[in-house]
Amino acid sequence: MIKKYLQSFHVLTDDEIENFIQLSTKRNLNKSDYFIRETETCQEVAFVQTGTFRSYYISDKGEETTYCITFPNNLMTAYSSFITGQSTEENIQAITSAELLIIPKNKIDGLALKNPNWLKFMKIVAEQQYVELENRIFKLQKKSATQRYIDLLKHQPEYVQNIPLQYLASYLGITQRHLSRIRKEISF
Template sequence: MEQLINYLKSFNILTDQDIEELITSVKPKKLKKGERLVTQGQICKEGAFIQSGIFRSFYYSKAGEEITYCFIFPNSLISAYSSYITQQKTVENIEAITDAEVLVFHRDKMLELEDKNIRWLKFFKIQAEQAYIDLEYRIFSLQKEKANKKYQQLLDEQPQFLQEIPLNYLASYLGITQRHLSRIRKEMMN
């Protein structure tokens, strides 16, 4: 719980009492590598804070191919955000790509906190803004950056986790084949 408390405090918005209100309703959950936190077709009614482990968000193309569009690392909040907001069925899957531990919170509790406390509303506004910025960054990166630059950014931002992500997921995320990714990695080692 300490990681979550420190994460929430880092925004300098919530009081200790605000945080305690959430902490009392949070449930720890362990996932094995390959287990899904969210499966397409579900309505997302929970969010989680990642204490340890790495997740990927992916969807299936029309041809049935898995397309990885996002990696989520420790000390982050995670959910099928569109489904969480709209309460419509999600098209995404969120899967642990390593063994993981999360702290799960229910959407109803979050809405209750928002309704009675403007600080929580402000916190969630910041979270939504950051999710939008991340999405925009991802779209721009896909459209204008070459795969080797996107790979270098991952190396710069998350080097400690990169070895744990299977190459097929990395290649899918970068929008290239595994063979192309192998070439990029080889070039960067020289």
């Protein structure tokens, strides 16, 4: 899976990809385990082989807001903490049991120092993160909750059923009651 994912960027050679895989380690997480918690500093990137994660923050009122859901075959990290070396304000928690491939920041930095292809790859990933963030903001501001839910069903139908209602509602920016009404109205 990771090999196919890295090949899809059309930047890295097979040897470079194999080197990356050699530098990574496997980590299994149970449902509700954390990849990272608020106040920690993120020093690694994970490739999600199996499982689903939610990224959330806690408001000053103590309310959890899920702002990102990560599905299999994607990279995952507390990105701003990873870049800045400062503590994170987010929590990344497994919604289901999960298997990750982990690579530490110092090894990624080492790859980038030795090979310009890794710099190109990292640039592409950063650009994709920005585009995803922008798309998320536009969806929240321009699309109805029903449209956002339908989009999620179209792109991740097999995983949506595994996400607890409260996390899914928070991600969509609506109440659980509103999401229940939307689900009843939509028949796929």
